[in-house]
Amino acid sequence: MQQVGKDLYQTRLAGSPQRIARQEPVVHNGDWSGAPLNRDALTAFDRDGFLVLENVFSPREVEQMRSTAEAMRAHPASLARETVISEPDAGAVRSVFAPHRQSDEFDLISRDPRLAGLARFILDDEVYIHQSRLNYKPAFTGKEFYWHSDFETWHAEDGMPRMRALSMSVMLTDNHPQAGPVMFVPGSQKQFIACVGETPDENYKSSLKRQRTGIPDRASISAMVEAGGIEAPAPKAGSVVIFDCNTLHASSGNITPFERMNAFFVFNAWSNRLEQPFSASRPRPEHIAHRRVDGPLRPIVRGQWDIS
Amino acid sequence: MQQVGKDLYQTRLAGSPQRIARQEPVVHNGDWSGAPLNRDALTAFDRDGFLVLENVFSPREVEQMRSTAEAMRAHPASLARETVISEPDAGAVRSVFAPHRQSDEFDLISRDPRLAGLARFILDDEVYIHQSRLNYKPAFTGKEFYWHSDFETWHAEDGMPRMRALSMSVMLTDNHPQAGPVMFVPGSQKQFIACVGETPDENYKSSLKRQRTGIPDRASISAMVEAGGIEAPAPKAGSVVIFDCNTLHASSGNITPFERMNAFFVFNAWSNRLEQPFSASRPRPEHIAHRRVDGPLRPIVRGQWDIS
Numbered sequence: 001m002q003q004v005g006k007d008l009y010q011t012r013l014a015g016s017p018q019r020i021a022r023q024e025p026v027v028h029n030g031d032w033s034g035a036p037l038n039r040d041a042l043t044a045f046d047r048d049g050f051l052v053l054e055n056v057f058s059p060r061e062v063e064q065m066r067s068t069a070e071a072m073r074a075h076p077a078s079l080a081r082e083t084v085i086s087e088p089d090a091g092a093v094r095s096v097f098a099p100h101r102q103s104d105e106f107d108l109i110s111r112d113p114r115l116a117g118l119a120r121f122i123l124d125d126e127v128y129i130h131q132s133r134l135n136y137k138p139a140f141t142g143k144e145f146y147w148h149s150d151f152e153t154w155h156a157e158d159g160m161p162r163m164r165a166l167s168m169s170v171m172l173t174d175n176h177p178q179a180g181p182v183m184f185v186p187g188s189q190k191q192f193i194a195c196v197g198e199t200p201d202e203n204y205k206s207s208l209k210r211q212r213t214g215i216p217d218r219a220s221i222s223a224m225v226e227a228g229g230i231e232a233p234a235p236k237a238g239s240v241v242i243f244d245c246n247t248l249h250a251s252s253g254n255i256t257p258f259e260r261m262n263a264f265f266v267f268n269a270w271s272n273r274l275e276q277p278f279s280a281s282r283p284r285p286e287h288i289a290h291r292r293v294d295g296p297l298r299p300i301v302r303g304q305w306d307i308s
Numbered sequence: 309m310q311q312v313g314k315d316l317y318q319t320r321l322a323g324s325p326q327r328i329a330r331q332e333p334v335v336h337n338g339d340w341s342g343a344p345l346n347r348d349a350l351t352a353f354d355r356d357g358f359l360v361l362e363n364v365f366s367p368r369e370v371e372q373m374r375s376t377a378e379a380m381r382a383h384p385a386s387l388a389r390e391t392v393i394s395e396p397d398a399g400a401v402r403s404v405f406a407p408h409r410q411s412d413e414f415d416l417i418s419r420d421p422r423l424a425g426l427a428r429f430i431l432d433d434e435v436y437i438h439q440s441r442l443n444y445k446p447a448f449t450g451k452e453f454y455w456h457s458d459f460e461t462w463h464a465e466d467g468m469p470r471m472r473a474l475s476m477s478v479m480l481t482d483n484h485p486q487a488g489p490v491m492f493v494p495g496s497q498k499q500f501i502a503c504v505g506e507t508p509d510e511n512y513k514s515s516l517k518r519q520r521t522g523i524p525d526r527a528s529i530s531a532m533v534e535a536g537g538i539e540a541p542a543p544k545a546g547s548v549v550i551f552d553c554n555t556l557h558a559s560s561g562n563i564t565p566f567e568r569m570n571a572f573f574v575f576n577a578w579s580n581r582l583e584q585p586f587s588a589s590r591p592r593p594e595h596i597a598h599r600r601v602d603g604p605l606r607p608i609v610r611g612q613w614d615i616s
Contacts, residue, residue, distance in 0.1 A: 139526075140529075144561055146563055147563065176538070177540070178491050178540050180560065218448055218565070221448075221565055222565040225565050226565075230484070230486050230564060232485070232486050250563055252488065252560045252563060253452055253561050255454055255455065256538060257526070
């Protein structure tokens with residue numbers, strides 16, 4: 001059942017691609033006096049749609065997360081089958097969805113004030129996890145991921161009404177600049193690219209490997225890159241990259257001997273919970289877009305995660 | 309007919325990959341007093357196996373070369389059919405071979421003292437063009453090119469006896485760091501990776517699109533990268549990148565809106581002319597590996613190329 005209410009960001013239509021001005025702020029909180037980030041960092045995030053925070057997690061915390069992530073990859077049979085996504089050709093595990101529901105450790109990380117607290121401030125609301133993933137980009141054979149706005153998919157296929165969500169990616173390895181790092185187009189979060197083409201049924205089954213719908217047109221990508229350029233930070237392990245739900249991003253393939261791994265969390269404002277999809281016949285499944293959520297993320301009880 | 313004389317660099321064998329120490333110098337000329345490059349630059353080339361020279365060609369020269377290269381791409385029917393190579397999927401022209409035999413302008417460029425004079429110095433010999441190419445890496449869909457040593461192929465399939473050749477790539481566009489630039493492994497030119505697997509007949513027909521033989525093993529690549537790192541210069545139009553025939557290099561795919569284009573010339577020492585292939589049943593065709601060469605490159609008569 002498709003959404004029948006007002007759709008601020010119509011997409012997946014016939015005809016030609018459109019660009020729609022963003023209707024919401026990027027930093028929703030108007031009072032920066034008590035912000036967990038300094039003014040320059042918040043200004044940069046507001047302007048660019050992404051921000052790199054270095055040394056957020058200690059080497060010991062990273063080591064613990066990485067070993068858990070490696071154990072989960074090595075034992076996919078211990079995970080819910082549908083949460084394990086493989087590379088198109090090679091069969092290597094590329095992503096594990098919903099680690100915060102399958103590991104106490106990643107549950108705690110998702111609620112850590114360094115992540116959830118910052119998300120609460122920027123979104124100016126209680127928050128919950130819309131999606132989480134462990135991403136493994138293998139050495140030598142890592143595949144590219146073409147340009148896209150996450151919000152376009154979350155709106156069209158998951159029914160996320162407004163741009164009041166953001167992603168945080170915790171780097172579990174050092175990122176080499178040539179190992180297919182995520183590329184961002186600064187400023188692109190301020191325009192929504194309405195994409196051409198209807199959503200096929202069960203699109204998610206292939207789109208997580210290689211996206212074929214919800215793909216921005218080349219002219220829009222070129223115009224946004226012309227305006228904002230491309231930035232591809234290569235942060236060290238323990239860094240966190242925050243990016244707005246509508247920032248245009250992509251990653252090239254990785255043929256270097258360096259694999260990379262991160263833990264990825266999407267925080268959505270509690271007031272922005274999912275409705276029916278705006279441009280798909282059925283919502284995507286629970287492990288990709290969480291609907292069964294009891295309430296906002298609970299703060300960590302002190303001492304639950306204190307190895308740093 | 310395969311080579312029967314002594315083979316210093318046996319490759320394409322059964323069994324496990326081998327690494328063989330380089331038998332020749334990188335800079336063949338022992339007298340640097342009259343060098344066309346300063347000592348630091350020569351030292352860097354000798355150590356790293358590659359070197360970027362900036363502002364070698366003027367904007368006006370670049371513009372003229374680029375418009376000629378674009379015209380050649382736009383009118384492939386005016387070129388020898390076998391010299392035009394297309395992308396595996398899309399069909400876009402990826403390379404044009406032997407531009408110096410198909411265009412007076414690229415003939416002159418290949419003999420320009422800024423290129424040929426420097427090649428003569430480094431190789432300490434008269435030189436000729438072993439291969440030349442115009443390379444077009446398209447925006448959005450440019451394919452990756454996996455790690456390889458050019459010499460491995462030139463030795464195995466073309467019968468180039470010794471490491472006394474080098475490549476010069478003239479940048480006809482600015483290179484964006486994320487647009488799949490060539491990645492080099494500094495120092496890798498000092499070891500030859502003998503690759504596993506016999507050469508199929510007419511291997512060149514597919515290997516120019518995607519290489520399947522003569523591929524270094526992952527352990528060797530990892531060891532060389534561990535020792536030397538990866539450098540991916542992003543030179544401006546008018547720059548020249550020089551690299552030794554045995555330097556390990558690769559390029560990632562290009563999904564950015566930036567296309568890139570270069571004119572690529574391989575200078576071989578006159579004393580190092582091709583023999584029979586060392587590891588293939590027949591030599592590759594003339595347009596890929598020149599055998600019909602009258603004599604060393606003639607210097608340009610003054611005034612033939614003087615638009616700068």
